[in-house]
Each structure stands twice: as structure tokens, then as C-alpha cells.
Amino acid sequence: MIVTAASPQSLRPPPSDRDLRSLLLIRHFELALLRLFEQGAVSGTTHTCLGQEYIPVALAPLLLDDDFVFSNHRGHGHFLARHAEPYGLLAEIMGREGALCGGVGGSQHVYHRRFLSTGVQGESLPVATGVALKLAGSGALACAYVGDGTWGEGAVYEALNMAALWRLPLLVVVEHNGIAQSTPTPAQLAGTIGARAAAFGVRHHRVTSTDVEEIRSELAPLVAAVRSEPSPLVAEFVTHRIGPHSKGDDTRSPEEIDRARRSDWHTRYAAADPERFARLDREQQEFVDRLVAEIAARPPATPPAPSASAPAPEPATGRRP
Amino acid sequence: MTRVSEHLNQALHDLMESDPAVHLLGEDVSDPYGGAFKITKGLSDRFGSRVRSTPLSEGALAGVGAGLALAGDKAVVEIMFSDFVALAFDQIANFAAKSTAMYGRPVPVPLIVRCPTGGNRGYGPTHSQSLQKHFIGVPGLSLFEMTPFHDAGGLFARMFALGRPCLFFEDKVLYTRHMYRLDDLFRFELAGDVARVVLDGAAEPDCTLVTHGGLVHRTLDAMRTLLLEDELVCELLVPAQLYPVPRLPGLEDARHVCVIDDGGEGGSWSSEVARVLYPRLWGGLRRPITLVNSADAVIPAAPHLERGVLVQADRIRAAVLEAVS
Numbered sequence: 001m002i003v004t005a006a007s008p009q010s011l012r013p014p015p016s017d018r019d020l021r022s023l024l025l026i027r028h029f030e031l032a033l034l035r036l037f038e039q040g041a042v043s044g045t046t047h048t049c050l051g052q053e054y055i056p057v058a059l060a061p062l063l064l065d066d067d068f069v070f071s072n073h074r075g076h077g078h079f080l081a082r083h084a085e086p087y088g089l090l091a092e093i094m095g096r097e098g099a100l101c102g103g104v105g106g107s108q109h110v111y112h113r114r115f116l117s118t119g120v121q122g123e124s125l126p127v128a129t130g131v132a133l134k135l136a137g138s139g140a141l142a143c144a145y146v147g148d149g150t151w152g153e154g155a156v157y158e159a160l161n162m163a164a165l166w167r168l169p170l171l172v173v174v175e176h177n178g179i180a181q182s183t184p185t186p187a188q189l190a191g192t193i194g195a196r197a198a199a200f201g202v203r204h205h206r207v208t209s210t211d212v213e214e215i216r217s218e219l220a221p222l223v224a225a226v227r228s229e230p231s232p233l234v235a236e237f238v239t240h241r242i243g244p245h246s247k248g249d250d251t252r253s254p255e256e257i258d259r260a261r262r263s264d265w266h267t268r269y270a271a272a273d274p275e276r277f278a279r280l281d282r283e284q285q286e287f288v289d290r291l292v293a294e295i296a297a298r299p300p301a302t303p304p305a306p307s308a309s310a311p312a313p314e315p316a317t318g319r320r321p
Numbered sequence: 322m323t324r325v326s327e328h329l330n331q332a333l334h335d336l337m338e339s340d341p342a343v344h345l346l347g348e349d350v351s352d353p354y355g356g357a358f359k360i361t362k363g364l365s366d367r368f369g370s371r372v373r374s375t376p377l378s379e380g381a382l383a384g385v386g387a388g389l390a391l392a393g394d395k396a397v398v399e400i401m402f403s404d405f406v407a408l409a410f411d412q413i414a415n416f417a418a419k420s421t422a423m424y425g426r427p428v429p430v431p432l433i434v435r436c437p438t439g440g441n442r443g444y445g446p447t448h449s450q451s452l453q454k455h456f457i458g459v460p461g462l463s464l465f466e467m468t469p470f471h472d473a474g475g476l477f478a479r480m481f482a483l484g485r486p487c488l489f490f491e492d493k494v495l496y497t498r499h500m501y502r503l504d505d506l507f508r509f510e511l512a513g514d515v516a517r518v519v520l521d522g523a524a525e526p527d528c529t530l531v532t533h534g535g536l537v538h539r540t541l542d543a544m545r546t547l548l549l550e551d552e553l554v555c556e557l558l559v560p561a562q563l564y565p566v567p568r569l570p571g572l573e574d575a576r577h578v579c580v581i582d583d584g585g586e587g588g589s590w591s592s593e594v595a596r597v598l599y600p601r602l603w604g605g606l607r608r609p610i611t612l613v614n615s616a617d618a619v620i621p622a623a624p625h626l627e628r629g630v631l632v633q634a635d636r637i638r639a640a641v642l643e644a645v646s
């Protein structure tokens with residue numbers, strides 16, 4: 001099922017340069033990764049967030065330093081929108097010096113400050129619930145990104161139940177892109193995510209816009225309530241995956257892919273302010289070209305010393321607001 | 322020449338064709354995708370609703386397979402990456418395997434859980450593991466692994482004939498190799514369950530190696546180097562059934578035995594093989610059985626680091642050299 005996002009219109013208010021840069025950095029970062037894989041310059045696998053970049057960019061100012069963010073397999077955008085450290089991330093993905101996690105985690109397993117991703121679907125929600133239990137009352141929250149397909153995993157419901165029972169500051173961001181790997185949502189999800197949240201008495205909000213400012217004004221009061229009440233919130237974004245699941249594995253028909261592309265934020269943003277968009281687009285593309293050249297020239301990441309003790313975790317105490 | 326992936330795909334086609342009671346379930350197994358590793362290609366087009374792409378629900382998936390089996394049918398369940406079989410552990414260990422015996426009479430549960438396994442592909446810590454060892458010693462559960470020497474159709478038939486749940490591991494790198502093909506130095510024969518790879522025309526081997534399907538090619542590389550550079554003759558035994566460990570032929574006169582296992586060291590398949598072999602070979606052994614395992618470590622994503630953690634040909638060669646020196 002493809003749900004068409006808000007129809008084309010000018011963006012009001014227009015996105016800041018900062019937002020546009022962030023969106024375009026992620027876009028070019030992901031495109032560069034697909035090229036690197038195609039050239040065989042990177043091995044393993046990767047999942048790009050092409051088409052979904054606006055979600056973490058919209059959320060970025062709603063999330064605070066003390067918040068803990070849990071990400072998944074499709075996490076590069078989640079990371080880049082929160083941490084301006086594309087060098088460390090690309091080095092991690094390419095296994096080069098300066099890698100965020102010593103080259104051990106790779107694309108799907110990053111732990112940096114208060115950002116953590118893991119490649120096993122559904123695994124993060126109970127953990128996020130535990131972090132939220134610790135953060136409750138501090139004003140900070142735990143945010144977990146999950147896809148629509150991940151609602152097939154039982155751990156999601158066990159976590160939601162506890163988060164609701166214990167009134168925890170848990171923000172579940174659902175990137176509902178209508179597909180899980182190759183399986184369309186209607187073939188893998190009965191009922192709706194909204195009704196599932198309702199069954200637990202968990203607040204649910206559906207976002208159809210791709211306009212970052214509009215999304216922020218919709219979500220700001222709800223996210224504030226997650227912190228202050230505290231209480232869990234499921235924020236479900238109707239979005240579209242315009243690229244393959246990982247690389248070269250898109251079995252959707254050209255028409256379907258086309259339909260997804262038509263909802264791409266990129267087209268709307270480009271049309272809304274062509275001159276500024278083109279300038280920042282060029283700037284970010286050139287930046288990513290330099291980034292790739294620099295990381296590719298670095299020596300391989302050195303393995304973490306086996307004797308080194310685990311680094312002290314970022315204390316998850318949270319300051320009272 | 323058939324690749325292991327094509328061979329497995331054909332075996333599943335034949336299995337579903339010959340037995341209408343067989344169902345196949347797994348994430349993204351339906352056409353046109355045909356599974357993450359394309360092993361189930363063409364099955365849903367051909368067998369309709371007997372083949373189902375499921376939600377991301379490994380636990381329920383294994384349970385549904387067990388339910389079909391309990392109700393008199395047979396099920397093949399695919400876990401997309403074997404790492405996620407951890408999510409199905411309860412259904413496999415506490416229901417499917419136990420049910421065969423916990424109701425005071427035999428209850429058949431013909432269930433095969435297919436597990437694409439192993440690393441050396443840069444997939445990172447949660448997509449590269451060899452978790453065989455965690456399923457060893459579960460009453461009612463048998464473990465098998467695909468090898469380039471065993472007909473997959475024969476293995477599927479054997480597993481279903483057991484009437485109890487089986488895990489079937491399939492190394493992801495092995496998928497890309499060819500069935501039954503060896504370089505000209507070696508030839509193989511099947512001795513019961515076990516493939517025996519020998520140097521053509523050689524006398525007594527200096528060392529007998531035992532390994533599982535996923536490590537066959539790395540072990541053969543080591544055997545080749547050991548022969549050409551170190552003038553050591555090795556013989557290789559590859560059982561398709563990993564647990565219970567089957568009788569391994571021809572070890573009575575072995576000068577030395579080395580078990581090679583992609584699972585991390587500690588509580589491993591290799592140590593289970595050694596446990597089974599010690600009482601039998603104790604009188605003739607000159608030194609302890611050598612165990613070669615992956616390091617007791619998380620499997621890194623970066624290929625140069627991953628290489629250092631997993632068993633490679635040079636490690637096997639070094640272990641054999643050290644043992645027989």
C-alpha cells in the first residue's frame with residue numbers, strides 16, 4: 001500500500017539552510033554508499049534511508065542532548081541528523097581509521113554518546129524502555145526508531161505494555177514506508193499501528209507531511225508531554241523508501257518505485273526554492289565527495305585492544321529541566 | 322556444474338513437488354524476491370499458499386512450523402540470518418524438541434529450521450554468527466549442516482524421517498561454491514553420513530581433520546598448502562549431521578585428529594566432537610585432539626578485523642603444523 005504524502009505545495013515556512021544542509025548531506029551520503037558498494041569499495045551490507053531523510057531531520061531539534069536515541073538497520077540518517085560526525089560514521093562503515101566503533105559494529109551497530117543502533121529488529125524497544133525507566137522524571141526521553149515491519153516482533157508489544165503501565169518517557173518513531181524488505185505492509189501487518197498503540201492506551205500520532213517545520217509544530221507539544229507526564233508516544237510517519245532495501249535487491253515494479261519517488265521530499269524542496277536548493281545541493285555533494293576521498297585514503301581501523309576495559313558509558317542520569 | 326544455492330533450491334522444489342504435506346515459511350521467501358539468499362526462488366509461484374512470506378516474527382514462525390508438523394503436515398522454516406534463530410530458541414528447544422518426548426509417548430514433529438549461517442562477508446556482529454553450539458545437547462533436537470558433498474534432497478528426507486525437529490545450517494559463502502567439486506589433488510567418497518576427502522593415492526595421512534560444511538573450502542585450502550609447502554598429508558571428514566555426532570569412519574589409526582569449527586571457542590561443536598572421540602580413540606592418541614575455533618569474540622564488520630576472528634586457512638595450517646611438529 002502506498003499512501004501519498006501531502007500534495008505538492010510550497011513549504012511554509014521555508015526550511016532553514018541548516019535543515020536543507022542536513023537533508024542533503026544524508027541524501028548524498030547514502031547515494032555515495034550505494035556507489036561505493038557497487039564499485040566493490042565497501043563490503044558487507046548497508047541500508048540507505050533514501051526518501052526518509054526528513055524524519056530524523058524534523059525530529060533533530062525536538063530531541064535534547066540528554067535523550068537517548070535507539071536506531072536500527074536503516075540508521076545513517078538517524079545518526080547524521082543528530083551528530084555532525086559524518087567522518088566517524090563513514091569510517092565505521094568502511095572500516096577505516098577514525099571509525100566510531102573501531103570498525104567492529106559497521107553500518108548497523110553504532111554506539112556513540114547517546115545514540116545506539118543494532119541490526120536485530122525489535123531488539124531495541126525493550127532496551128529503550130529500560131533507559132526510559134531510568135530517565136523518567138528527569139525531562140529526558142528514550143527515542144526508538146522502528147520500521148513498520150518490525151511490528152511483527154513480539155518484543156515490541158512487551159516493551160509498549162511496560163512503557164504504558166509504568167508511564168515511561170518513550171518516544172517510538174515508526175517509519176512506515178509500506179514495505180519490509182520485499183514484503184508489502186498489507187501482507188505483513190494486520191490492522192493498524194494506531195489501533196495497536198490504542199490497545200495499550202498509548203498515544204499515537206500519524207504524520208503525513210514531509211515538511212520539517214510542519215512536522216515539528218505537530219509533534220512539539222506531544223513530545224513535550226512524553227517528557228513532562230511522562231508517557232509513551234508512538235509517532236508514525238507515513239513515508240516512502242525510494243531506494244532498494246539494501247543494495248540491488250528491489251523487486252518492486254518500476255511503477256511502484258515511481259510512485260514512491262513521487263512522494264520524495266527532495267522534489268518538493270527543490271521546486272520550492274530552486275536556486276538556494278541547487279546551491280546547497282552542490283555544496284553537500286562536493287562535501288561528500290571530499291569525505292569519501294578522505295576516508296577511502298585512510299588506513300584500516302585498528303582493532304580495539306583486547307585488554308582495554310570497556311569505556312565508561314555516558315551516564316544516563318538526565319538533568320532536570 | 323551446480324552452485325550450492327541452486328542445488329538447495331532444486332532440492333526444495335523436488336521436496337515440495339513430491340510431498341504435498343510440506344509447507345515452507347519464512348521472511349521474504351515468496352517470489353519474485355525468493356528469500357534473502359534466493360534459496361526459495363520459484364517456490365511460491367509453483368506451490369501457492371504452501372509457501373508463505375511471514376511477518377518479522379521468528380519465534381512465531383518456528384511455532385507455526387511446529388504446529389503444522391503437530392497437525393500431521395511437515396514444515397520447512399527459513400530464518401533469514403541464523404543469528405535470529407535466537408528469537409526462536411524457546412519454540413525450538415522448549416516446545417518443538419521437547420514435545421517429541423514430554424507427553425509420555427512419541428509425538429512426531431517433522432520440522433526443519435533452515436539457518437543461513439556464518440561470516441566472511443562483512444555483515445557485522447548480528448549477521449555473521451555460527452550459532453550451532455547453542456543448540457547442542459537439546460533433547461529431541463538434531464543438527465545438520467549443508468556440505469558441498471551431500472545431496473540436499475537426501476538430507477531433507479533424512480531429517481523429516483527422524484520425526485523430530487532439525488536445525489539445518491547453510492553457510493552463506495558456501496552458497497556461491499559448486500557442489501561435488503574438488504581440485505585435482507583430492508577426491509571424496511561418502512562413508513555413510515560422512516564425506517571423506519582424501520589425497521589421491523596417498524598412504525596413511527599425517528593428520529585427520531574433521532569439520533562442518535561451511536569450513537570445507539578453507540580447510541581444503543589449508544590441506545593443499547600443507548601438502549605442497551609442508552609435505553604433510555591430511556584427510557578430511559565432513560559429517561552432514563553435526564549433532565548427535567555420527568560415527569566418524571577410519572579414525573582408529575589416525576596419527577592426529579584436528580577438529581575445525583567456525584563457532585567461537587568454548588562450549589563448541591568441536592569440543593563435542595572431541596568428547597565423543599576421546600573414549601573411542603584414547604588408546605591410540607599420541608596427543609590431545611586439536612580444536613580450531615573462531616576467537617571468543619564478537620565478529621567485527623570490517624573485513625580485515627572479521628578475518629582475524631573467524632577461522633581461516635592459515636590458522637588451520639598453523640594448528641596442524643604445530644600439532645604434528
Ligand SMILES: Cc1ncc(C[n+]2csc(CCOP(=O)(O)OP(=O)(O)O)c2C)c(N)n1
Nearest residue numbers: 074119120121147148149150179180181405
Ligand atoms: C529479528 C530480525 N529479523 C529479520 C531481520 C532481517 N531484516 C532486516 S530489515 C528487515 C525488514 C524491516 O522492515 P521494516 O521494519 O519495515 O523497516 P524498513 O526496512 O522498511 O526500514 C528484515 C526482515 C532482522 N534484521 N532482524
Ligand SMILES: [Mg+2]
Nearest residue numbers: 147148179180
Ligand atoms: Mg518498512
